[in-house]
Amino acid sequence: MKFAFYELTLNVMMRMISGKRYFGSDNLELEEEGRRFREILDESFVLAGASNVGDYLPVLSWLGVKSLEKKLIKLQEKRDAFFQGLIEQLRKSKGAEDVNKRKTMIEVLLSLQESEPEYYTDAMIRNFVLVLLAAGTDTSAGTMEWVMSLLLNHPQVLKKAQNEINSVIGNKRLVDESDIPNLPYLRCIINETLRLFPAGPLLVPHEASSDCVVGGYNIPRGAMLIINQWAIHHDPKVWNEPETFKPERFEGLEGTRDGFKLLPFGSGRRSCPGEGLAVQMLGMALGSIIQCFDWERTSEELVDMTEGPGLTMPKAIPLVAKCKPRKHMTNLLSELRVD
Numbered sequence: 279m280k281f282a283f284y285e286l287t288l289n290v291m292m293r294m295i296s297g298k299r300y301f302g303s304d305n306l307e308l309e310e311e312g313r314r315f316r317e318i319l320d321e322s323f324v325l326a327g328a329s330n331v332g333d334y335l336p337v338l339s340w341l342g343v344k345s346l347e348k349k350l351i352k353l354q355e356k357r358d359a360f361f362q363g364l365i366e367q368l369r370k371s372k373g374a375e376d377v378n379k380r381k382t383m384i385e386v387l388l389s390l391q392e393s394e395p396e397y398y399t400d401a402m403i404r405n406f407v408l409v410l411l412a413a414g415t416d417t418s419a420g421t422m423e424w425v426m427s428l429l430l431n432h433p434q435v436l437k438k439a440q441n442e443i444n445s446v447i448g449n450k451r452l453v454d455e456s457d458i459p460n461l462p463y464l465r466c467i468i469n470e471t472l473r474l475f476p477a478g479p480l481l482v483p484h485e486a487s488s489d490c491v492v493g494g495y496n497i498p499r500g501a502m503l504i505i506n507q508w509a510i511h512h513d514p515k516v517w518n519e520p521e522t523f524k525p526e527r528f529e530g531l532e533g534t535r536d537g538f539k540l541l542p543f544g545s546g547r548r549s550c551p552g553e554g555l556a557v558q559m560l561g562m563a564l565g566s567i568i569q570c571f572d573w574e575r576t577s578e579e580l581v582d583m584t585e586g587p588g589l590t591m592p593k594a595i596p597l598v599a600k601c602k603p604r605k606h607m608t609n610l611l612s613e614l615r616v617d
């Protein structure tokens with residue numbers, strides 16, 4: 279499941295960024311470019327998750343233990359070449375632009391480059407795109423996998439979500455973006471999954487901008503703070519039965535924040551700028567597959583919910599599931615085509 283969710287989120291993000299749909303198309307050239315692109319991102323995630331002992335024990339860097347740094351420099355060269363290629367393609371096609379077509383993100387940045395070239399440099403555009411892909415793909419795909427794992431272990435919740443979709447949308451059309459606010463139970467499922475399995479369990483390091491006191495501790499200005507939101511989300515002092523999957527606990531909550539109890543997208547000025555997109559992607563992807571298919575575990579055994587190592591807290595054992603089209607959706611499904 280993760281593989282499929284990952285390709286889906288990459289397609290969504292790359293269409294937004296450069297107008298390209300790499301996966302699931304018949305175009306061999308695009309498939310090949312997509313394969314190179316995936317390789318680069320996979321390597322980025324592996325190296326981002328690796329810790330550099332030299333950062334903690336500088337003596338090791340002096341002694342020449344610099345292999346991670348060397349690998350990162352090589353990887354950055356590959357990434358620069360790939361994203362520069364995309365920029366050049368879009369720069370070339372700029373003259374032939376259709377004024378009615380919605381611009382991709384790179385096209386918007388290239389237009390801004392014309393008026394503010396010293397700020398919107400090619401390097402800035404390359405790295406901007408890379409940050410979005412690195413921060414937005416694995417987090418969203420991983421959350422989709424956790425949602426489906428929880429639903430397979432709690433078929434009554436899956437049934438309730440299907441019933442909600444049946445009554446709000448029916449079987450004559452597919453779930454659409456505009457339906458997401460009208461599917462509050464699906465939203466509760468997403469929130470409860472992000473509570474139990476937040477894709478950024480330690481947020482990203484924050485720095486205190488002034489002296490302050492947190493939980494009775496004096497924090498001097500400039501200190502680095504790491505917020506363990508996983509611990510907050512699992513704290514029995516904060517949640518009733520924190521280890522139980524209970525989407526109903528979020529009934530009536532608007533959005534994804536519950537004070538400072540639930541903060542899957544962080545908080546404050548440096549909170550996740552992709553929250554809106556992530557919630558739409560999660561709602562659309564999960565809503566569609568719940569609407570169109572019946573899902574089952576591959577055996578009687580419950581899906582293993584162990585967390586694996588990694589920045590975005592992936593599942594230790596990837597999810598494999600069985601699905602079949604729901605009877606009353608077969609007509610609609612047979613009309614679908616990929617363009």
Ligand code: HEM
Nearest residue numbers: 413414417418477478481482543544545548549550552556
């Ligand atoms: C389920 C999906 C996602 C989750 C759970 C998630 C979670 C987070 C968290 C916890 C942070 C750190 C916030 C903080 O420290 O206060 C963050 C930062 C960030 N996220 Fe997301 N994110 C998701 C999807 C996305 C998407 C789709 C994008 C881009 C389109 C994105 C772009 C970013 C960026 C650029 C930052 C760094 C912001 C900064 O440092 O100012 N994220 N995200």
